[in-house]
Amino acid sequence: YGFEISSNRNVVARNRARYETLKTKDTFVWRKRAKNLASCQGLYEAKIFQLVASKVYFKGPTDDGVVLLEFYRPFPLVGIALIATAVQCAIDEWAKGTFSRVTFSDSAYSTDYARHLKNLESYAKVSPDIVNSIRSRLFEDGWYVSYVISDGVYYRSCFIQRCSRREDHGG
Numbered sequence: 001y002g003f004e005i006s007s008n009r010n011v012v013a014r015n016r017a018r019y020e021t022l023k024t025k026d027t028f029v030w031r032k033r034a035k036n037l038a039s040c041q042g043l044y045e046a047k048i049f050q051l052v053a054s055k056v057y058f059k060g061p062t063d064d065g066v067v068l069l070e071f072y073r074p075f076p077l078v079g080i081a082l083i084a085t086a087v088q089c090a091i092d093e094w095a096k097g098t099f100s101r102v103t104f105s106d107s108a109y110s111t112d113y114a115r116h117l118k119n120l121e122s123y124a125k126v127s128p129d130i131v132n133s134i135r136s137r138l139f140e141d142g143w144y145v146s147y148v149i150s151d152g153v154y155y156r157s158c159f160i161q162r163c164s165r166r167e168d169h170g171g
Helices: 010-030 048-056 079-093 107-127 128-145 158-168
Strands: 028-033 042-044 146-152 152-154
Touching: 010 028, 010 079, 010 107, 010 128, 048 079, 079 107, 079 128, 107 128
Parallel strands: none
Antiparallel strands: 028 042, 146 152
16 A cells, blocks of 8 residues: 655655545545545455465465365355455554554454455345355366366466466567
């Protein structure tokens, strides 16, 4: 989200302002943020959601997103809510404008997790096609970057292999 490590007062003030902006009405969950919440786009589609999903649930052949395929295709709402809560915790580490570690725990964040899950469930009732698309994309993009095993051999998924071939041929 653009936080900077610095003791410079101006940078600290910018970090603090960024923190306030992101935390106001959970603005951090939007793909495109705006000053006016009605102008925001992509609810629960912030790029960091895919990054976290890929690094936590799909980074290797023994990760939950790969092993427990039946639970992760499409990506579960509880997982999206957990990611939103973890991202919120990471943002909270910048509350004073400088980085200060915050412990991610049930006692500190269970209320926030429940709020995110309730919001996602409400969103799914109102816009099921959009939410299903988000869930499918989180799974598919996570799966594409995961290492998987086929016939005892590790390989990156076909998507990564296709990208590599395109790069090899100038494209």
